[in-house]
Amino acid sequence: MNALVLCIPLLPFLGFLIVGLCRNKLSKTMSGILASGVIGISFILTLVIFFSHSYSPNAITYFNFISNSQYNIPFAFQVDQLSTLFMLIITGVGFLIHVYSTAYMSEETPEHYARYFSYLNLFVFSMLLLVLGANYVIMFIGWEGVGICSYLLIGFWFKNNQYNYAARKAFIMNRIGDVGFLLAIFWLLARLGSADYSIVFSNASTLSVTDVTGITILLFVGAIGKSAQIPLYTWLPDAMAGPTPVSALIHAATMVTAGIYMIARSNVLFSMSPVTMDIVAVIGLATAILAASIALFQNDIKKVLAYSTVSQLGFMFVALGVGAYTTGVFHVMTHSFFKALLFLGAGSVIHAMGGEQDITKMGGLRKKIPITYWTFLIAVLAISGFPFTSGFVSKDEILMAAYAHSQPLFWLTTFAAVLTALYMFRVFMLVFLGGFRGSEEQQHHLHESPPAMTIPLIILAVLAAIGGFVQLPEIFGGHDYFNEFLAPVVPAFKHVGESMAVQEYYLLGGTVVGLLIIFLLCKKWYAVKHFEGKYTGIKNVLAHKWYIDELYDAIIVNPFNNIAGFLKSIVEKSGIDGIVNGVGRFIQYSSRQVRLVQSGMVGNYILIMVLSITVLFMVFWNQDLIIGFLQKIF
Amino acid sequence: MDITTIIFWFLSALALFSAIMVVTRKNPIFSVLWLIVVFFAISGHYLLLNAQFLAVVNIIVYAGAIMVLFLFVVMMMNLDNLPVVNKNTWMKFLGVISGGLLLCILVSTSKSAADMNLKTIVLKDGDIGLIENLGKVLFTKYALPFEISSILFLSAMVGAVVIGKKES
Amino acid sequence: MPVSYYIILASTLFCIGVAGVLTRRNAIIIFMCVELMLNAVNLLLVAFSKMQNIATPPGGVTVGGTDAQLFVFFIMVVAAAEVSVGLAIIVMMYRNVHSIDINFLNRLKN
Numbered sequence: 001m002n003a004l005v006l007c008i009p010l011l012p013f014l015g016f017l018i019v020g021l022c023r024n025k026l027s028k029t030m031s032g033i034l035a036s037g038v039i040g041i042s043f044i045l046t047l048v049i050f051f052s053h054s055y056s057p058n059a060i061t062y063f064n065f066i067s068n069s070q071y072n073i074p075f076a077f078q079v080d081q082l083s084t085l086f087m088l089i090i091t092g093v094g095f096l097i098h099v100y101s102t103a104y105m106s107e108e109t110p111e112h113y114a115r116y117f118s119y120l121n122l123f124v125f126s127m128l129l130l131v132l133g134a135n136y137v138i139m140f141i142g143w144e145g146v147g148i149c150s151y152l153l154i155g156f157w158f159k160n161n162q163y164n165y166a167a168r169k170a171f172i173m174n175r176i177g178d179v180g181f182l183l184a185i186f187w188l189l190a191r192l193g194s195a196d197y198s199i200v201f202s203n204a205s206t207l208s209v210t211d212v213t214g215i216t217i218l219l220f221v222g223a224i225g226k227s228a229q230i231p232l233y234t235w236l237p238d239a240m241a242g243p244t245p246v247s248a249l250i251h252a253a254t255m256v257t258a259g260i261y262m263i264a265r266s267n268v269l270f271s272m273s274p275v276t277m278d279i280v281a282v283i284g285l286a287t288a289i290l291a292a293s294i295a296l297f298q299n300d301i302k303k304v305l306a307y308s309t310v311s312q313l314g315f316m317f318v319a320l321g322v323g324a325y326t327t328g329v330f331h332v333m334t335h336s337f338f339k340a341l342l343f344l345g346a347g348s349v350i351h352a353m354g355g356e357q358d359i360t361k362m363g364g365l366r367k368k369i370p371i372t373y374w375t376f377l378i379a380v381l382a383i384s385g386f387p388f389t390s391g392f393v394s395k396d397e398i399l400m401a402a403y404a405h406s407q408p409l410f411w412l413t414t415f416a417a418v419l420t421a422l423y424m425f426r427v428f429m430l431v432f433l434g435g436f437r438g439s440e441e442q443q444h445h446l447h448e449s450p451p452a453m454t455i456p457l458i459i460l461a462v463l464a465a466i467g468g469f470v471q472l473p474e475i476f477g478g479h480d481y482f483n484e485f486l487a488p489v490v491p492a493f494k495h496v497g498e499s500m501a502v503q504e505y506y507l508l509g510g511t512v513v514g515l516l517i518i519f520l521l522c523k524k525w526y527a528v529k530h531f532e533g534k535y536t537g538i539k540n541v542l543a544h545k546w547y548i549d550e551l552y553d554a555i556i557v558n559p560f561n562n563i564a565g566f567l568k569s570i571v572e573k574s575g576i577d578g579i580v581n582g583v584g585r586f587i588q589y590s591s592r593q594v595r596l597v598q599s600g601m602v603g604n605y606i607l608i609m610v611l612s613i614t615v616l617f618m619v620f621w622n623q624d625l626i627i628g629f630l631q632k633i634f
Numbered sequence: 635m636d637i638t639t640i641i642f643w644f645l646s647a648l649a650l651f652s653a654i655m656v657v658t659r660k661n662p663i664f665s666v667l668w669l670i671v672v673f674f675a676i677s678g679h680y681l682l683l684n685a686q687f688l689a690v691v692n693i694i695v696y697a698g699a700i701m702v703l704f705l706f707v708v709m710m711m712n713l714d715n716l717p718v719v720n721k722n723t724w725m726k727f728l729g730v731i732s733g734g735l736l737l738c739i740l741v742s743t744s745k746s747a748a749d750m751n752l753k754t755i756v757l758k759d760g761d762i763g764l765i766e767n768l769g770k771v772l773f774t775k776y777a778l779p780f781e782i783s784s785i786l787f788l789s790a791m792v793g794a795v796v797i798g799k800k801e802s
Numbered sequence: 803m804p805v806s807y808y809i810i811l812a813s814t815l816f817c818i819g820v821a822g823v824l825t826r827r828n829a830i831i832i833f834m835c836v837e838l839m840l841n842a843v844n845l846l847l848v849a850f851s852k853m854q855n856i857a858t859p860p861g862g863v864t865v866g867g868t869d870a871q872l873f874v875f876f877i878m879v880v881a882a883a884e885v886s887v888g889l890a891i892i893v894m895m896y897r898n899v900h901s902i903d904i905n906f907l908n909r910l911k912n
Contacts, residue, residue, distance in 0.1 A: 603904055607824050610732045617739045646811050653815055657822035669834050676841050685848045685871050700885050707889050729824030737817035744809045771868045783879045790883035797890040
């Protein structure tokens with residue numbers, strides 16, 4: 001069993017090494033099969049563990065990572081329900097995306113193709129490390145690993161400088177969050193002497209209130225960076241510079257959910273600190289609304305989906321912030337299904353349009369790419385919360401938990417949900433209905449994607465449709481299997497009994513009515529032949545993302561650049577270079593001066609001889625005195 | 635104060651005074667003449683110390699031959715009062731100071747030597763400087779250096795002639 | 803006559819010669835000061851040949867004391883040879899440069 005668990009992250013790592021090192025020799029088919037194969041095998045092994053129900057709160061230690069007199073940090077894995085669930089998501093969705101990528105990236109040269117797959121495998125390895133780790137340090141290793149892979153993959157087409165800037169921006173913003181995470185780990189080590197989950201959570205009650213609040217706030221800062229909340233979210237839309245499957249895997253299904261995992265794992269600590277929980281909920285809510293408002297007026301299909309991800313992550317943090325940890329994790333699972341489906345579908349659309357990403361140039365693609373159309377429709381319904389899809393179940397749970405916590409929170413969250421439906425239907429209408437707005441040759445190029453791309457779409461669509469049934473509320477005939485499954489590790493939200501059924505019916509009714517209205521509105525506004533996508537006034541501000549990027553540039557980026565420029569020109573050039581060159585110049589100058597001693601004048605030479613003899617006499621014949629004198633000084 | 639002591643002090647004062655005159659005269663012929671006086675004083679010291687042979691050899695070789703050679707060269711150079719060219723007083727000062735410094739060192743070290751104060755010079759007595767005694771040691775113990783010095787003279791002669799030849 | 807008197811006398815003569823070498827610019831005068839130094843050394847050597855301990859009674863003159871005087875003899879030999887060659891060099895120098903100022907002879911410069 002221990003070896004089995006070790007194999008799960010090890011196989012992708014081996015895949016990374018082999019495909020990466022042999023990338024000049026492997027053919028495209030070989031790289032694709034190898035890379036997807038290892039993920040597939042990992043998925044099967046995860047299924048084995050899942051079905052064997054062999055969970056234990058004890059960690060499996062492999063070797064001592066850091067061990068000195070004060071701290072002992074082992075390299076250990078923790079196979080419990082939470083990590084198994086995440087492993088299933090990572091390897092399952094990851095496998096589908098690998099298969100999809102074999103067709104999507106088929107126009108690359110073999111070396112770059114292999115490089116892509118090696119990066120993807122490395123990413124899966126790091127993410128598995130993150131969720132399997134039995135202490136915060138191993139989690140941090142995986143955390144950093146996924147950050148690096150995100151950088152590598154966003155900047156995959158490295159010949160384009162804009163993409164490189166986007167990759168750099170993502171990494172730096174991640175890093176800012178990581179500082180918070182590291183400080184939290186140090187704080188834990190200082191207070192409790194260990195970063196192991198078991199030790200920390202069992203001794204958590206010994207921490208003072210300030211300790212817990214500080215640690216949890218710092219952990220949340222790390223989550224802000226990784227999961228793109230306010231204020232560190234601007235990297236996610238720019239990260240769309242990477243290939244679409246990358247966006248699907250990293251920025252929809254897995255990496256951005258690492259923050260959720262971390263908070264769900266640390267639920268013991270967070271429950272002890274109501275201040276932090278409020279902060280989490282507020283920031284989640286604000287992000288959800290802000291991102292949804294921006295998504296309403298974006299014209300790039302991938303940007304809409306990116307802001308949608310940010311917004312949905314906000315929902316998850318709202319869930320965590322009110323104490324509904326399992327709900328947050330459940331929304332992670334359903335979100336990975338429908339968001340990955342959305343991104344892959346968008347990839348399929350882009351592939352059909354020959355690389356075009358602007359929705360003002362699309363339209364009426366329903367007849368040409370039917371499979372993509374139907375799967376995209378299912379995904380849109382899921383994310384909008386159409387009854388009985390997976391998205392409906394998870395979103396309703398969040399809304400119910402918010403309602404139980406505070407009314408204003410509930411109404412604002414509902415408002416964000418309405419915005420979600422609005423922008424999703426807008427995109428759907430603009431892309432698939434109405435009349436085609438592109439050029440003639442694009443119209444001729446339209447074709448359905450190859451099976452390697454459509455089959456993952458279909459599988460994900462099925463999951464998105466029925467994935468909610470593991471947690472269907474009882475009034476609709478279901479049973480909360482999900483909450484029961486996670487109960488040993490993550491507590492669920494405790495509802496106050498009676499009013500639940502009534503609320504559920506209200507929500508169901510409200511959802512159906514609301515969706516109908518939105519569908520009709522969007523059909524009227526957006527299922528059209530002519531759409532320029534130009535906005536005025538407040539819509540323009542939203543289309544320009546509330547000018548937040550420009551704000552960051554002015555406040556943070558430009559001063560930093562100026563300081564760096566100052567340091568380069570003055571400190572580096574005049575200061576350090578000056579010193580280094582100065583040493584050389586000094587030696588040259590002094591050698592010139594010393595050369596003057598050789599004046600060629602014999603008289604000088606004799607003078608110096610006489611003086612030297614005098615000094616020598618003095619030294620030799622008064623040796624004892626001089627030695628005694630020197631000893632007194634030193 | 636017996637007569638030897640008085641003669642010793644007189645000769646010492648004469649030697650020192652003449653030496654200072656050698657160093658300070660502008661006219662090189664005066665310097666040569668004062669140097670001859672120095673040699674005479676030193677020969678007087680040799681006589682006091684029972685080194686009769688050396689005293690006479692000193693007069694003949696040094697004062698008689700070497701100084702005359704110097705005079706020849708000086709007169710050949712036709713150097714009356716050299717034109718005053720850029721005298722570096724600082725250098726002169728430094729030279730005198732160096733000499734004085736050296737003197738101080740030598741004197742102080744000799745004074746601090748413990749067993750030096752126990753020894754004396756015996757004047758006037760003894761046969762040590764007689765030619766007979768010197769010759770005995772010279773031709774037995776130091777016969778080799780004696781022969782080699784003749785070769786030295788030969789090479790000096792050849793060297794002087796070669797160097798002094800006019801380029802034709 | 804304590805030996806220190808002779809040492810002081812010889813040292814003084816020697817140092818006057820040193821001062822002369824450092825001070826004068828005429829090559830011939832410098833040469834002469836070198837001769838003065840040599841003579842000071844000779845005087846000291848001869849004085850040492852007569853040096854004895856106070857303890858032993860005077861009159862027991864050993865032949866060993868003659869070594870110093872023979873050394874002086876050889877010093878004079880060498881001085882004579884050296885003077886002849888040195889003056890030849892000075893004459894040749896005068897022929898080339900028409901001056902015997904040692905500050906002129908800075909061909910070794912730099």
